[in-house]
Every structure is written in structure tokens, then in C-alpha cells.
Amino acid sequence: DGGITQSPKYLFRKEGQNVTLSCEQNLNHDAMYWYRQDPGQGLRLIYYSQIVNDFQKGDIAEGYSVSREKKESFPLTVTSAQKNPTAFYLCASSPRDRANTGELFFGEGSRLTVL
Amino acid sequence: QKEVEQNSGPLSVPEGAIASLNCTYSDRGSQSFFWYRQYSGKSPELIMFIYSNGDKEDGRFTAQLNKASQYVSLLIRDSQPSDSATYLCAVKRYGNKLVFGAGTILRVKS
Numbered sequence: 001d002g003g004i005t006q007s008p009k010y011l012f013r014k015e016g017q018n019v020t021l022s023c024e025q026n027l028n029h030d031a032m033y034w035y036r037q038d039p040g041q042g043l044r045l046i047y048y049s050q051i052v053n054d055f056q057k058g059d060i061a062e063g064y065s066v067s068r069e070k071k072e073s074f075p076l077t078v079t080s081a082q083k084n085p086t087a088f089y090l091c092a093s094s095p096r097d098r099a100n101t102g103e104l105f106f107g108e109g110s111r112l113t114v115l
Numbered sequence: 116q117k118e119v120e121q122n123s124g125p126l127s128v129p130e131g132a133i134a135s136l137n138c139t140y141s142d143r144g145s146q147s148f149f150w151y152r153q154y155s156g157k158s159p160e161l162i163m164f165i166y167s168n169g170d171k172e173d174g175r176f177t178a179q180l181n182k183a184s185q186y187v188s189l190l191i192r193d194s195q196p197s198d199s200a201t202y203l204c205a206v207k208r209y210g211n212k213l214v215f216g217a218g219t220i221l222r223v224k225s
Contacts, residue, residue, distance in 0.1 A: 035215075042119065042203065042215035043159070058212070090158055102147050102207040106158035 002027045004107035006091050011112045013078075013085070021076045021110045023091035030096040032074035033104065036060065037088040046089075049074055078112060086114045116141050119206050119216035127222045134191040136219050138204030141185070147207035148180055148187045153218065154200045163189060194223045 004025045013019045023032065031050050035043040045058030049068040063082025068074055074093075078085045088111050092104040120139045128134045140148075147166050151159035165171045165178040165187065177190040191198055201218040208214055 033212075040123065040217055042205075042217045043213075044215075045212060048212065102149050102164060102205070102213055103161050104159075104213065106160070109158050 004091060004093055004105060006089075006107035006110050009108065009110060011110060013112060013114050015114055016080045018077055018079050019112065021078070021089055021091075021112070023074045023076065023107060024072055025074075025091075025093045025105075025107075026072060027093060027095070027105060028071070029093035029105070030071070031094045032068070033092040033094075034058075034064070034066065034074070034076045035090045035092065037090060037109075043090060046076065085112055087112060117216070118142060118214045119204055121202075121204050121216035121219045123217060123219060125220040125222050127224060128194050130194060130196060130223055130225045132194050134194045134198065134221055134223070136189040136191075136202050136204075136221065137186060138188065138216055139186045140204075140206045142206065142208075143182075143185060145206045145208075148178070149205040149207070149213065150176075150178060150187075150189045151203040151205060151215075152200045153203055159203055191221075194221075196223050196225045199223050 007022045033048040034046040037043050044060050046064050047066040049055035055068050065077045090109050091107040118141050150163040152162050153159040163178040165180045171178045175192045179188045199222050201220050203218045204216040205213040
């Protein structure tokens with residue numbers, strides 16, 4: 001089945017460690033996004049990529065890094081520079097022909113907890 | 116002022132009633148508006164989008180847009196317990212980037 005797969009679903013990290021969240025899609029979508037969701041707040045955009053080998057910062061990129069070496073993959077690294085990384089992370093994608101509809105297809109999310 | 120504002124709720128309605136969810140936005144130049152539903156612990160899914168002033172209906176859902184007043188609403192008719200979820204309002208920025216509100220929790224009581 002086509003979809004977006006995020007892994008791991010749950011992740012615990014010690015302070016000072018970098019962690020990488022995986023996001024893979026087999027929908028052949030051009031654009032991919034990373035959002036962060038905190039209780040009582042909306043989804044906030046971290047990074048997005050419209051095409052392979054290109055990505056842009058979103059509203060809260062500090063302390064995060066991404067790569068887009070393949071169309072199917074858009075991993076997110078949460079670095080030790082991120083001061084408050086405990087959150088629910090959502091990866092999403094959208095096809096080019098639906099760019100105007102704003103429809104995003106989301107993965108199941110990864111919940112990161114810093115101990 | 117937040118770019119997209121929603122009442123956090125919870126909004127409680129009895130089964131079969133109409134649930135009315137509201138959202139206001141600050142950027143007067145915004146053109147596209149979306150409602151996503153998110154069940155607890157799950158990812159959001161798109162249920163409606165609207166571009167033009169007025170109403171747009173899809174089954175039990177009606178989205179309403181008033182650009183002059185900068186608000187968009189979602190009506191759910193014949194509310195069911197399965198409609199209980201958080202409803203996220205989103206506004207499209209340039210480049211297909213969406214700005215989300217914090218969401219309204221809806222509880223439908225049977």
C-alpha cells in the first residue's frame with residue numbers, strides 16, 4: 001500500500017545526543033515536510049523540500065537538520081542544539097499536481113522524549 | 116497575535132446536533148483554507164478545503180469562508196461520536212506551506 005512511513009514511533013534521547021527520525025514515502029510525491037506538534041499548539045513547520053537535493057527552512061528550523069538525497073526519503077536530525085526537543089514530529093508529503101490544494105498526506109508520527 | 120486562532124475547547128455537543136467550529140486568521144492576503152481532523156495520538160487528515168467566500172458542502176460537513184471578516188468555520192451536521200477529535204484549521208502561505216491553528220477539541224456525547 002502507498003503511504004508515508006515514519007520511524008521510530010517512540011524514541012527516548014538523553015540530553016546532548018543527536019537523533020535522526022526517518023521518513024519514507026512511496027507515493028511519488030515531490031514535496032515533503034517536517035512539522036512539530038506540542039500540546040496546545042498547532043503544527044509548526046521545521047523544514048520542507050520541493051525537489052530532490054533542495055530544502056528550505058521553515059518557521060522553527062534552529063537545532064534541526066534535514067537532507068533530501070532521494071525523492072522517497074526526507075530524514076530529520078534533531079541535534080543537541082535544539083533546546084526543547086520533546087515533541088510529536090510529523091512528516092508529510094504532497095504531489096506537485098495538488099500544490100494548489102494544500103493537501104498534505106501525513107505519516108503516523110514519531111514521539112521524541114528527552115530524558 | 117497568532118496567525119491562525121482557534122478556540123481550544125473542548126466543544127461538547129450531543130449526538131445528532133450541529134457542531135460549529137470557528138477559526139480566524141490574521142493575513143488578509145490568505146487565499147486557501149483547510150480543515151484537518153486529528154484523532155488522539157494519530158496524524159491529521161484533510162476533510163475540507165475552501166477558496167471562495169461562501170459555503171462549501173461535502174456530506175455532513177460544510178465549510179464557510181468570510182474573507183472580509185477573516186474567519187472560516189466548519190459545521191458538522193448530525194454529529195456522531197466518531198466525530199470526536201481535534202479539528203485543525205490551516206491557512207496556506209506562498210509555496211504551499213500551511214500555517215496551522217492549535218486546534219479545537221470536539222466531543223460528541225451519545
